[in-house]
Amino acid sequence: xxxxxxxxxxxxxxxxxxxxxxxxxxxxxxxxxxxxxxxxxxxxxxxxxxxxxxxxxxxxxxxxxxxxxxxxxxxxxxxxxxxxxxxxxxxxxxxxxxxxxxxxxxxxxxxxxxxxxxxxxxxxxxxxxxxxxxxxxxxxxxxxxxxxxxxxxxxxxxxxxxxxxxxxxxxxxxxxxxxxxxxxxxxxxxxxxxxxxxxxxxxxxxxxxxxxxxxxxxxxxxxxxxxxxxxxxxxxxxxxxxxxxxxxxxxxxxxxxxxxxxxxxxxxxxxxxxxxxxxxxxxxxxxx
Numbered sequence: 405x406x407x408x409x410x411x412x413x414x415x416x417x418x419x420x421x422x423x424x425x426x427x428x429x430x431x432x433x434x435x436x437x438x439x440x441x442x443x444x445x446x447x448x449x450x451x452x453x454x455x456x457x458x459x460x461x462x463x464x465x466x467x468x469x470x471x472x473x474x475x476x477x478x479x480x481x482x483x484x485x486x487x488x489x490x491x492x493x494x495x496x497x498x499x500x501x502x503x504x505x506x507x508x509x510x511x512x513x514x515x516x517x518x519x520x521x522x523x524x525x526x527x528x529x530x531x532x533x534x535x536x537x538x539x540x541x542x543x544x545x546x547x548x549x550x551x552x553x554x555x556x557x558x559x560x561x562x563x564x565x566x567x568x569x570x571x572x573x574x575x576x577x578x579x580x581x582x583x584x585x586x587x588x589x590x591x592x593x594x595x596x597x598x599x600x601x602x603x604x605x606x607x608x609x610x611x612x613x614x615x616x617x618x619x620x621x622x623x624x625x626x627x628x629x630x631x632x633x634x635x636x637x638x639x640x641x642x643x644x645x646x647x648x649x650x651x652x653x654x655x656x657x658x659x660x661x662x663x664x665x666x667x668x669x670x671x672x673x674x675x676x677x678x679x680x681x682x683x684x685x686x687x688x689x690x691x692x
Contacts (some may be wrong), residue, residue, distance in 0.1 A: 415576035415635030417553030417594045419692045420445030421603060421631070425457025425464045426662050429686035431528040433521045435468045436461045437686055440487040441604055441633055444469075447594075447692060454592050454603055456491030459528075463494050465686060473498040478550055479539075481506035482605020487663075489527040496537035505556055508543040525573075532691065547621045557591040560617050562611035566646045567610025570638055582663045585609075591632075593618050594692050599623050599657065603666065603691050604632025606664050607632070611636075612637045612650045629658045629691075631684045637666025644669055648676055660684030661687045 429435045440457030442465065453476050456462055466473050473495055479502060482488050489510075496502070513526050531541070546558040562585070573584040586608035594601040600622065607614060611634050619625055622686035638643050651659070651673075659677055661670050662684040673679045682688075 412524070414599050415552035415595070417447050417449060417692055418596065419445060419449075419552075420650050421445050421601070421690045421692055422469055423470060423631070423684060423686055423688045424469065424471065425455070425461045426684070426686045426688075427634070428683070432468065432687045435465050435686050439663075440490065441605065442488075442491065443631075444471045444692070445554075445614065446471075447551075447554070449554060451475045452477060452550065452554065453479045453495065455480070455482050455488040455605060456472060458487050459490035459494055460494075461686070462491040465610075467500070468504060471688065476502060478503045478505060480550060480556055480590075480592055482590050482592075483507065483586055483608065484510050484512055484526050485584060485606070486525055486528055488605060489529075492527070492534060492539070493529055493537060496539055497533060499538060501538040501540065503542050504539045504603060505542045505544065505548070505550060505561035507545060507559070507590060509588035509656050510541070510543075512588075513576070515581070516572055517574070517578060518579075553595045555593050555618060555621075556591075557593065557614065557621070559587055560589060560591070563616065564607060564610055564612050564650075566643050567613055568643070569608060569610075570635065572638070573608075574601075581645060585666055591618065595622060595624065596692055599626035599628035599655075601628055601690065602630045602632075604630065604634065606633040608636045610646055615654060625655055629654045629660065631660040631662060631688070631690055634661055634665045634669070636669040637664050639669075644672065652676060656680065658682065660688065660690065
């Protein structure tokens with residue numbers, strides 16, 4: 405008899421995602437905004453957290469929206485930057501022992517130059533401090549299942565000719581500074597009966613590269629919802645235009661941009677996607 409159940413990695417997830425940290429908040433008295441990103445996921449596979457913001461908002465906002473951080477089964481980190489990792493210590497103090505899924509580059513140092521001064525923009529904690537608080541790191545570079553229907557993208561192949569990354573993001577070598585390609589950039593994806601739900605971190609590898617990689621890995625082309633940072637805010641006009649035109653070719657039901665997208669680019673996306681577009685700010689809920 406043929407097994408009617410789907411194979412491992414092909415099960416659908418059901419639940420919802422709530423944005424806990426983002427640059428803006430509207431109509432939620434008591435919730436606060438910060439330059440950062442974090443999403444709380446409630447599902448039939450348990451509760452999870454994707455990124456942790458800078459650390460100033462996540463505990464307050466979790467309480468405001470009645471999201472119990474102590475119940476989460478895993479924390480997924482999109483990449484090493486402080487505005488995605490700065491709340492990790494605070495969360496661990498709520499959770500205790502928990503798996504933390506990330507790329508092995510999580511603890512690298514990276515920089516920007518502000519007014520001639522070097523500024524470290526990496527994770528603000530040493531590994532041993534986080535492990536002492538309960539973090540059990542699970543590193544990956546390839547596509548990985550976290551729970552049935554919930555996956556991390558792993559490293560994204562850089563295939564488009566126009567998604568070249570942010571040249572202001574730097575690594576320091578003996579020969580001087582070089583561009584940080586942020587190879588640790590990962591995206592969270594859930595498979596659902598109505599299509600893929602894609603939760604971006606900052607899209608340092610390029611949102612088109614990300615979508616193509618996820619379609620290749622899942623074999624699914626229908627995208628129910630995309631939310632998160634696109635990093636189109638600091639991108640060139642050529643990159644913005646080519647990215648937007650490429651996005652229009654995908655089967656996307658809803659797109660909700662956040663964080664590093666920028667208001668000007670958000671308005672451009674609204675013009676192109678109309679009622680399929682929404683702002684994805686603190687308190688936004690998305691069905692999975």
